[in-house]
Amino acid sequence: MPASPSLLIVPARFKTGKLYTQIATTSAGLVLGSSGDFNVTRATTATRFNSAGVIESVASGVPRLDYYTSGGTAGCPALLVEPSAQNLVLNSDNTATSWTLGGNTASGYVDVIGVSGNTITASASGSIASTVFVRRVLNTALASGSTYTVSFLMRQTGAHTIGGYWIGIVGVGDLGGGFDVSGSFSSGAIYSPAGAINRIRRVERWGTDVYRCSETFTLTASGTLDRILMGPLATVSSVVATVASGTQMSFAAPQIELGAIPTSFIPTTTAAVTRNADVISVTGAVSGCIGQTEGTIYAEVDIRNLTDGRILTLFKTSAQYILLSKSTNRLGGAIIDTTSSPTTVVNLQTASGSLTSGIYKLALAYKQNDFAFYVNGTSVATSNSGNVIGDYNIIRIGNFDTSLFFNDRIRAAALYTTRLTNAELQSLTTL
Amino acid sequence: MLIGYGYGYPTNQLLGGGNPFWLAFNQRADADGALPAEAAVNGCLQTRFLNSFQSYDFFVFYSNSWLPFMQRANTDSADAAEVRFINCLEVRMYNLLNA
Numbered sequence: 001m002p003a004s005p006s007l008l009i010v011p012a013r014f015k016t017g018k019l020y021t022q023i024a025t026t027s028a029g030l031v032l033g034s035s036g037d038f039n040v041t042r043a044t045t046a047t048r049f050n051s052a053g054v055i056e057s058v059a060s061g062v063p064r065l066d067y068y069t070s071g072g073t074a075g076c077p078a079l080l081v082e083p084s085a086q087n088l089v090l091n092s093d094n095t096a097t098s099w100t101l102g103g104n105t106a107s108g109y110v111d112v113i114g115v116s117g118n119t120i121t122a123s124a125s126g127s128i129a130s131t132v133f134v135r136r137v138l139n140t141a142l143a144s145g146s147t148y149t150v151s152f153l154m155r156q157t158g159a160h161t162i163g164g165y166w167i168g169i170v171g172v173g174d175l176g177g178g179f180d181v182s183g184s185f186s187s188g189a190i191y192s193p194a195g196a197i198n199r200i201r202r203v204e205r206w207g208t209d210v211y212r213c214s215e216t217f218t219l220t221a222s223g224t225l226d227r228i229l230m231g232p233l234a235t236v237s238s239v240v241a242t243v244a245s246g247t248q249m250s251f252a253a254p255q256i257e258l259g260a261i262p263t264s265f266i267p268t269t270t271a272a273v274t275r276n277a278d279v280i281s282v283t284g285a286v287s288g289c290i291g292q293t294e295g296t297i298y299a300e301v302d303i304r305n306l307t308d309g310r311i312l313t314l315f316k317t318s319a320q321y322i323l324l325s326k327s328t329n330r331l332g333g334a335i336i337d338t339t340s341s342p343t344t345v346v347n348l349q350t351a352s353g354s355l356t357s358g359i360y361k362l363a364l365a366y367k368q369n370d371f372a373f374y375v376n377g378t379s380v381a382t383s384n385s386g387n388v389i390g391d392y393n394i395i396r397i398g399n400f401d402t403s404l405f406f407n408d409r410i411r412a413a414a415l416y417t418t419r420l421t422n423a424e425l426q427s428l429t430t431l
Numbered sequence: 432m433l434i435g436y437g438y439g440y441p442t443n444q445l446l447g448g449g450n451p452f453w454l455a456f457n458q459r460a461d462a463d464g465a466l467p468a469e470a471a472v473n474g475c476l477q478t479r480f481l482n483s484f485q486s487y488d489f490f491v492f493y494s495n496s497w498l499p500f501m502q503r504a505n506t507d508s509a510d511a512a513e514v515r516f517i518n519c520l521e522v523r524m525y526n527l528l529n530a
Binding site for chain 2: 003004005008010011012013014015018020022023025028029031033034051062065067075076077300411412414416418420424427428
């Protein structure tokens with residue numbers, strides 16, 4: 001039997017505090033107008049990758065339609081939902097201001113996809129350890145046991161393809177990484193203090209000859225973040241290898257933040273800056289759009305960060321809800337009730353370790369003793385045991401009760417008040 | 432059986448070249464003071480909208496025929512078939528139109 005969505009949102013129109021829903025019709029046949037639209041809260045500005053492929057600021061409370069797509073090209077946009085984050089690097093929006101150049105270094109202003117950066121040229125041969133860098137003094141406490149991520153944009157301006165960063169952490173030691181942006185990319189550690197573990201380096205293309213390089217690490221000792229340096233490197237794994245005079249790379253948008261992934265760039269000047277989380281939800285009459293005894297919850301997402309996050313949640317309380325989620329290694333659809341035993345009604349997931357970056361369409365269909373979870377046109381798991389709690393009255397996009405933010409891009413979401421057939425689920429989720 | 436067609440959407444919208452539901456959505460956003468539509472809105476995002484339906488044809492039928500019919504009956508305080516059989520009646524009407 002064909003079915004029509006009771007709620008469908010393809011993020012497309014917005015204003016401060018609001019994200020417009022295309023379709024919202026209750027099971028009683030009431031067509032919702034503005035009461036079906038999502039409320040958006042983010043009490044700070046934030047940045048996005050715009051339609052021109054440039055990083056730009058978005059005003060407080062405005063949801064972010066982000067145009068970043070695979071390969072760093074501007075493509076069809078999607079809703080970027082991120083948690084709160086703080087950039088600890090000062091003067092990150094202009095590395096020519098209050099940054100210090102190494103002795104044998106020439107510097108020139110360069111725009112790196114909308115962010116003021118520096119082209120660093122070795123005016124005499126040297127290494128990043130001696131002269132060839134741009135440096136900013138910081139003075140920030142870092143906590144033992146916490147995970148941090150360093151990121152920056154690097155633009156290739158000539159034939160040279162290798163550059164890197166180096167941070168000094170008093171009490172821990174120097175930590176640094178090198179990145180080669182040629183070919184299929186490679187990276188290495190240039191400083192490896194004993195107090196930093198679980199190091200993960202990444203390179204993502206963010207435009208023509210522009211790459212976002214990042215490294216995540218966990219501290220096993222507390223320390224003080226003293227400084228950050230960036231410069232061209234001769235190899236990805238040696239801070240002392242000498243680069244030839246004339247070697248050149250450009251750097252911009254440095255960021256050090258708490259967390260396991262690099263989030264969107266946060267410009268700073270003379271102090272650390274916090275970007276608040278994107279809290280997006282709707283309640284009220286829209287509860288009539290939710291299948292309370294049976295239904296289907298669907299989303300289309302662009303996943304690039306393998307972190308725990310909630311994609312779409314039908315919320316009754318923090319103990320009773322239906323959701324679509326991602327974790328570090330899998331996708332899931334679940335109906336949870338922690339007020340009774342067993343606490344998990346149904347939890348259907350893809351195989352552990354199966355999640356990689358890419359576009360996914362996923363749907364969870366639910367009805368008493370009849371559950372199915374489909375991803376990209378394939379049945380992942382089914383269950384013939386469990387009840388549906390009902391009385392769900394809040395719809396959240398990209399978060400769970402203002403936590404577990406998605407940290408990725410949502411292309412579309414929909415609800416149905418019927419449990420779609422398996423054939424319909426297959427059709428709906430086929431890429 | 433009387434079956435509505437194009438119910439709720441002015442002719443100029445249906446003839447405007449864009450999807451009528453998408454046009455209505457944008458008109459509502461514009462009237463509410465939404466930020467100006469970006470180029471993608473009537474391009475790839477409209478396409479994504481149309482591709483997000485399990486059955487777009489059925490949605491058109493639902494929106495243009497079944498929903499107005501039900502709303503008119505509700506406004507007139509009509510009784511209805513038992514809720515669990517509403518869907519099969521809806522599909523029966525859809526199948527009749529598409530026979």
